[in-house]
Amino acid sequence: MELTGAEIFVRSLEAEGVEFIFGYPGGAVLHIYDALYAQDKVKHILVRHEQAATHAADGYARSTGRPGVVLVTSGPGATNAVTGIATAYMDSIPMVVFTGQVPTHLIGNDAFQEADNIGITRPCVKHNFLVKDVNDLALTIKKAFYVATTGRPGPVVVDIPKDITADKAEFSYPGKVEMRSYNPVQIGHTGQIKRAVKLMQTARRPILYTGGGVILGDASGPLTELAKIMNFPVTNTLMGLGAYPATDSQFVGMLGMHGTYEANMAMHHCDVLFAIGARFDDRVTGHIEKFCPNATIVHVDIDPASISKNVKVDVPIVGCVDNVLKAMLNEIKGNDVHSDAVALKEWWQQIDEWRSKDCLKYDRDSEAIKPQFVLETLYKLTGGDAFVTSDVGQHQMWAAQFYKFDKPRRWINSGGLGTMGFGLPAAMGVQFAHPDATVACVTGEGSIQMCIQELSTCRQYSLPVKIINLNNGYLGMVRQWQEFFYQKRYAMSYMESLPDFVKLAESYGHVGMKITRPADVEGAIVEMLKLKDRLVFMDFITDKTENVYPMIPAGGGQNEMILI
């Protein structure tokens, strides 16, 4: 049957099982919007800024494991989406972004609302496609989803000129796609796996350093089993929180620049480091020369380019994390492998000593609201079971430190790019995927203003997101750096002319609350959680000059933390 490009587009999305498409219309995509109007299998969600469309699709993808789908128009629509695409790229999130483009005969002509979408997004996508013939459209869409969701996931942009959406072609959606130049490795090398298991047996001070890759690879189960059998300490990166249950006694906390004392010290003093689905990011390693000076390093990752990129590793294993961990478990169970119980007893004693420093302590008697207290209370009253999205800054670090995630895909934040404005639209995406769940967006008064217009989207679709605004009147993280490293020269880190957030929320038809006293925090959160069907904007006026501890300063090694 002959269909227009726009109809082929919609039918292809249906074939891919796409539930939601987040977008904003424009001239170049009008035919597509017309085709979307005529059906109801794929639900289009209208945002208020294309950046929010990408972050919403991102939040959807992170919380479900399914690819997020975006539709924006040409020119400014596509350029507005770049930040969100780069955000997904840095965290390896599966996403397919469809951008409109001017008709093919106008490409390169400086036409109205024309931008070189392929050229602009090339450095921040896993791959991109420009469709030049309507007969290629269905196959291109199939390839786009395949590339976005396999191997190391990532965003894929498909640029579709307007005339392609009007041209007609026979539609048949390909069953399978094979790309000769793209064959992600799935199974780890048996020899390397055996070597790694041997190291598990002989390690005296081992540690499991696990990251976002475990969550992307759905490998929490095997990871937890492995850690329990071996009795190894486990640490997560910011992106890996929830991959291992945080309430378990073997969890030593997040590591890195604002990680716990015990996690960083254990990393620094370990003799065998098992890196699983993590990429030795600079926020984790501190000064590279000082990183893990005595460790033999095993690295499991699906992307060969991540291995030995920053830190030379001794036992590299390329493969899907889930497969590799299962193979390790088979090896362990099959050969009755045990860890060194005597050595580990001593290691755990040392770790408990480090834990006794209580590095996350804060002043619980303060008259001002401490942001850590808000997060602790949120954790308690949600039973640790909510979805928590975050913006970027001090509030993000406190959320990571104080909300103990026991499950993967609950903690949704922009780690790699660190995009302010991510929190609210991402929460929207999560809420669409999990309509009955409690979705909390932890934010600051700087970040929340970057995509504040999405309060309107939340109203339109009745999204009962709970916004936890930690309002200290400063760009907190910047202020902290200026206090520590710039002799308190607070340049442009003071937030003035703030709106009355309660009135602002109410003007969008939501519930707003302002909390100024510590004694009112718990009651306010209880009330917030009772309002199951409403978006609630909680404006917590917090201590102005609280700092995030511990902190590894620039140039510092993991054992050179600044403590409170």
Place this chain on the structure above:
Amino acid sequence: MENEAGALSRVAGLFSARGYNIESLTVAPTEDPSLSRMTLVTRGTDEVIEQITKQLNKLIDVVKLMDMTDGPHIEREMMLVKVQAEGDRRNELKRLADIFRGRIIDVTDQNYTIELTGAGDKLDAFLQALDRGVIVEVVRSGVSGISRGDRSLKL
């Protein structure tokens, strides 16, 4: 690489984004019109080269990659040199071109244009042998490489 628009940009973009230098680059279609072959010269430590190789392999457009310097191989580059050729110099230049097995492909009263093919250092040597002031214009093609013996870069 896939012979598609943008494939070259992707490779060039990768190098510039990661701060690696491209010394020379040449690309053209192969006997299979769906594939093009690019030869690229870059310089770096073993770790850097390993990282470049891995990043290139990640690109969807890159089908297969080989590091020529892993084994014995042949490098060839072409150069066109326009030189001032008046009076006595003409004989001298003709002799020099013959020694290097180059060919004079254009002649005027003032100039010769010499075509020369060989490995990079042969071309460098030719330019060295010429009197500085005599060179009017030089254009080099970039290096093409192929491995010796039975080792081949093919699908």
